[in-house]
Amino acid sequence: xxxxxxxxxxxxxxxxxxxxxxxxxxxxxxxxxxxxxxxxxxxxxxxxxxxxxxxxxxxxxxxxxxxxxxxxxxxxxxxxxxxxxxxxxxxxxxxxxxxxxxxxxxxxxxxxxxxxxxxxxxxxxxxxxxxxxxxxxxxxxxxxxxxxxxxxxxxxxxxxxxxxxxxxxxxxxxxxxxxxxxxxxxxxxxxxxxxxxxxxxxxxxxx
Ligand SMILES: C[S@@+](CC[C@H](N)C(=O)[O-])C[C@H]1O[C@@H](n2cnc3c(N)ncnc32)[C@H](O)[C@@H]1O
Numbered sequence: 001x002x003x004x005x006x007x008x009x010x011x012x013x014x015x016x017x018x019x020x021x022x023x024x025x026x027x028x029x030x031x032x033x034x035x036x037x038x039x040x041x042x043x044x045x046x047x048x049x050x051x052x053x054x055x056x057x058x059x060x061x062x063x064x065x066x067x068x069x070x071x072x073x074x075x076x077x078x079x080x081x082x083x084x085x086x087x088x089x090x091x092x093x094x095x096x097x098x099x100x101x102x103x104x105x106x107x108x109x110x111x112x113x114x115x116x117x118x119x120x121x122x123x124x125x126x127x128x129x130x131x132x133x134x135x136x137x138x139x140x141x142x143x144x145x146x147x148x149x150x151x152x153x154x155x156x157x158x159x160x161x162x163x164x165x166x167x168x169x170x171x172x173x174x175x176x177x178x179x180x181x182x183x184x185x186x187x188x189x190x191x192x193x194x195x196x197x198x199x200x201x202x203x204x205x206x207x
Contacts, residue, residue, distance in 0.1 A: 002098065003122070005122040005123075006073070006098060006100065006122050008122075009073075009120060009121075009122050009170065010073045010074055012170040013054075013072075013073075013074035013076070013077050013120070013170055014074050014075060014076040014077070015076075016169075016170055017055065017074060017076035017077045017079070017080055018076070018080075020054065020055050020077065020080070021055055021057070021080075023169070024057070028057070031194070031195065031199075032057075035144055035194055035199070035201065036057065036058055036060075036061050036115060036144065037061050038192075038201060039061070039113065039115065039142050039144045039201055040058065040061035040062065040063065040113070040142075041061075042140070042142055042203065043063055043066070043111045043113065043140070043142065044110055044111050044139075044140045045109075045110020045111055045136075045139070045140075046065070046066055046067055046110060047066075047067050047108070047109050047110045047111075048062075048063075048066050048067065048068045048069070048109060048110065048111050048112075048113065049068075049069050049070070049071070049104070049108070049109040049111075049112045049113070049134065049135075050068060050069070050070040050071070050092075050112075050113045050114070050115075051070075051071060051099045051112060051113070051114040051117055051127070051131065052071070052072055052099060052114055052115070052116075052117030052120075052121070053070035053071065053072045053077070053078070053081050053092075053094065054072060054074075054077045054080075054081065054115075054116075055077055055080035055081050055084060056070075056080065056081035056084040056085060056088075056090070056092075057115070058113070058115055059081075059084060059085060059088055059090045059092070060088070062090060062092065067093075068091070068092045068093070069092070069093045069095065069104075069109075070092050070093070070094050070095070071094075071095045071096070071097040071099065071102070072094075072096065072097075073096065073097065073098045073099070075096060078094055078096055081094055082094055099114075099117070099121050099127040099130060099131070100121060100122070100123055100126045100127045100130060101130065102130045102131075102133070102134050104134045105134070106133050106134065107134070107135070107136045107137060107139075108134045108135075108136070109134055109135050109136060109139060110135075110136060110139050110140070111135070111139060111140040111141070111142060112131045112134065112135045112139070112140075112141050112142070113141075113142045113143075114131070114141075114142075114143045114144075114145075115143075115144045116144060116145060116146065116171065117143075117145075118143060118145055118175060118177050118180065119145060119146060119171040119172050119173065119175050119177070120170050120171045120172065124175060124177065124180045125180050125183050125184055128180055128181055128183070128184030128186065129184045129185070131184065131186070132184050132185055132186050132206055135206045136206065137206055137207065138205065138206060139205065139206050140203070140204070140205055141181070141186055141202075141203075141204040141205065141206070142201070142202070142203060142204075143177065143181065143200075143201070143202040143204070144194075144199075144200075144201050144202075145175070145177045145199075145200055145202060146171075146173060146175075146198050146199050146200075147175055147176060147177045147178060147198060147200055148173070148174045148175060148176055148198075149196070149197050149198050150197050151197060154197075155174070158173050158174050159174050161173070162174045177200070177202065178191055178200065178202055181202055181204050185207070186204040186205065186206060186207075187204060187205050187206075187207055188202065188203075188204050189203045189204060189205055190202075190203040191203070
């Protein structure tokens, strides 16, 4: 049984699935593609979990020889990912699952990856606690995220327009994901500021 906020968020992505790749096209051509590559180059080990796989935009960057499981709560996003995986010949186990309630045993994965996901998970700390639970001790967590700007004026503006952005895009633009990672008991090892103090590559590890 899903809570109301999760149900609403899931349906939002179901509705956007058919336009998602088009909507994100600009970002992809701008810098996202380069950042995805940077993120996946940092993956460690063989047993990898991708949380919030969406339509499978990370498929081209999956490391050869890795055993990858990828989850998303939106059926419609997953359907797109499935067809893309088939067309591109990508070996990945795709499962419908809520990041806030992962159906994996503790200490299952060498690395957990999420790209632009914890901006839309309804309870991000709960989701990150689940990530912490399923990654192996000493295992790596790699998150590419946009976060609330440190600049006060920009942050106020982001807070102001956030409700509209959530409705249109499905993502919150005012999340404090670096702090949330620490709140989930993961050790933040490195944060790379990729653009405007908003786009970050967060590298964390389970103790
Ligand atoms: C902005 S999209 C990013 C998709 C993909 N990672 C990418 O880089 O294009 C966010 C994705 O996270 C998924 N998502 C959000 N909350 C989730 C949750 N609680 N459990 C599983 N997936 C979730 C959405 O369905 C959506 O596919």
